[in-house]
Amino acid sequence: MMHAKSESDVTSLAPSSPSRSPKRPVYYVQSPSRDSHDGDKSSSMQATPVYNSPMESPSHPSYGRHSRDSSASRFSGPFRSFSGRKGNRTTTKRNDKGWPECNVIQEEGSYDDLDKDNGLSRRCQAVIALLSFVLLFTVFSLILWGASRPYKAAVSVKSLTVNNFYFGEGSDFTGVPTKMLTANCSLKLSVHNPGTFFGIHVSSTPVNLMYSEITVATGQLKKYYQPRKSTHIVSINIEGNKVPLYGAGSSLAVSDNKGEVPLKLEFGIRTRGNVVGKLVRTKHRLYITCAIVIDSTSNKPIKLKEDSCTYS
Numbered sequence: 001m002m003h004a005k006s007e008s009d010v011t012s013l014a015p016s017s018p019s020r021s022p023k024r025p026v027y028y029v030q031s032p033s034r035d036s037h038d039g040d041k042s043s044s045m046q047a048t049p050v051y052n053s054p055m056e057s058p059s060h061p062s063y064g065r066h067s068r069d070s071s072a073s074r075f076s077g078p079f080r081s082f083s084g085r086k087g088n089r090t091t092t093k094r095n096d097k098g099w100p101e102c103n104v105i106q107e108e109g110s111y112d113d114l115d116k117d118n119g120l121s122r123r124c125q126a127v128i129a130l131l132s133f134v135l136l137f138t139v140f141s142l143i144l145w146g147a148s149r150p151y152k153a154a155v156s157v158k159s160l161t162v163n164n165f166y167f168g169e170g171s172d173f174t175g176v177p178t179k180m181l182t183a184n185c186s187l188k189l190s191v192h193n194p195g196t197f198f199g200i201h202v203s204s205t206p207v208n209l210m211y212s213e214i215t216v217a218t219g220q221l222k223k224y225y226q227p228r229k230s231t232h233i234v235s236i237n238i239e240g241n242k243v244p245l246y247g248a249g250s251s252l253a254v255s256d257n258k259g260e261v262p263l264k265l266e267f268g269i270r271t272r273g274n275v276v277g278k279l280v281r282t283k284h285r286l287y288i289t290c291a292i293v294i295d296s297t298s299n300k301p302i303k304l305k306e307d308s309c310t311y312s
Contacts, residue, residue: 145275153191153192153202156189157265158303159304160187161187161302179253180244181216183238183239187207188235188236191233193227193229193271195273199228203270207220208266209264211248214245217239218239256296259297262291264291265288265292268288287311290310
């Protein structure tokens with residue numbers, strides 16, 4: 001028998017009883033089954049309800065037993081190594097966003113230290129390479145320098161031609177009367193470069209023609225370059241204009257009357273060979289002294305014998 005509810009009962013029950021919401025639609029997700037045998041694939045249909053509030057969403061920290069078990073079963077290896085059992089339940093450490101935490105392997109040291117070590121190693125290699133290059137170049141230069149030392153230029157005096165030779169009375173720059181000599185001669189030299197792999201630069205000291213320790217004429221060899229393994233004939237002009245003889249004038253007059261005036265020729269020849277540019281050079285110097293007897297009345301070339309000159 002049914003009894004009618006009173007107005008007070010309806011009023012008291014209204015706030016406590018929630019209102020029924022209309023039935024929400026349910027959608028299904030088909031996924032491959034984990035239990036497949038003999039290559040057969042089966043699918044299971046799972047109903048996924050629609051949630052209206054954050055409390056009902058699976059992202060909320062409160063999980064059901066089924067959701068926790070299924071999530072834990074999907075992770076293996078390092079993810080499961082952090083899980084522990086409490087009774088029959090499996091718990092997994094999660095971060096503040098709800099994702100499972102994994103063990104991150106920390107490498108010893110830092111990349112900065114590795115870069116520093118590599119940089120230091122590269123600097124050491126560069127220094128070693130530079131020192132090795134300098135050492136090898138020094139040894140190579142010394143070998144070339146030693147090999148070029150024996151190749152000295154061969155110089156020989158060929159002849160002396162007297163173009164003009166006379167003396168007379170005069171006075172020096174102070175006005176003292178004395179005998180004066182004027183001479184003009186040409187000297188020919190032969191220069192041979194025996195070097196097989198370098199040329200030479202040839203020059204000379206002043207070429208002096210002397211009588212009784214008095215320089216009566218002087219000249220200079222013009223500097224020139226001579227290629228390797230070559231022979232060059234050079235000519236040097238020797239001149240003296242009104243050179244005062246002082247006390248030697250009387251003896252020169254006597255010698256000139258006899259047609260034999262003894263003179264001495266003194267000069268030095270310098271050679272420089274650039275073996276490796278300006279880094280490796282070889283230098284030689286040859287000092288030459290020749291005894292000459294001339295006749296002022298003849299202008300024929302005076303050929304000098306080998307024993308007439310000394311080379312040192």
